[in-house]
Amino acid sequence: DKEREIGRNYPEYTEFVKKVLMRDNHICQCCGKQVNHDAEVHHLDGYNWCIEKRTDETNGVCLCSVCHKAFHSIYKYGNNSKEQYEEWIGYAIGEYKILNSFMVSLLIPSFNHSLI
Numbered sequence: 001d002k003e004r005e006i007g008r009n010y011p012e013y014t015e016f017v018k019k020v021l022m023r024d025n026h027i028c029q030c031c032g033k034q035v036n037h038d039a040e041v042h043h044l045d046g047y048n049w050c051i052e053k054r055t056d057e058t059n060g061v062c063l064c065s066v067c068h069k070a071f072h073s074i075y076k077y078g079n080n081s082k083e084q085y086e087e088w089i090g091y092a093i094g095e096y097k098i099l100n101s102f103m104v105s106l107l108i109p110s111f112n113h114s115l116i
Contacts, residue, residue: 008047016055017041024062030092031067038065044082061085067092 020041028035041060045053053059059082063071070092075084 012055016057016060019057020060021062023057027062028064028067029061030063030070030089033064035062035064039063040065040068042068042071042085043080044085046078046080048078 021039026035026039027033028039040063042063043050043054044059044061047054050059071085071088072080074088
């Protein structure tokens with residue numbers, strides 16, 4: 001992991017991270033949490049194999065550290081793809097909607113779930 005971090009310490013990469021975070025308004029694209037100090041940029045097509053997109057801002061998304069770890073706990077590190085992300089984000093957002101609906105029903109028992 002240390003070698004991985006050191007390898008990403010160059011001006012173009014720093015600029016890539018800044019652009020992605022600004023574009024996404026420092027909001028986790030999975031859970032919607034406003035992130036500042038724990039914001040992470042996830043490469044859609046993996047840094048290790050997709051060399052031409054390493055610093056392409058269209059190849060990155062802002063995730064909070066929890067969601068980023070959740071993605072990699074399923075798909076591991078390296079050789080990740082945009083297709084994996086799209087599969088995961090669809091599932092994750094669906095799970096958040098179910099959880100939010102459940103939490104609202106605990107707080108407001110008469111809440112109409114079809115509104116979510």
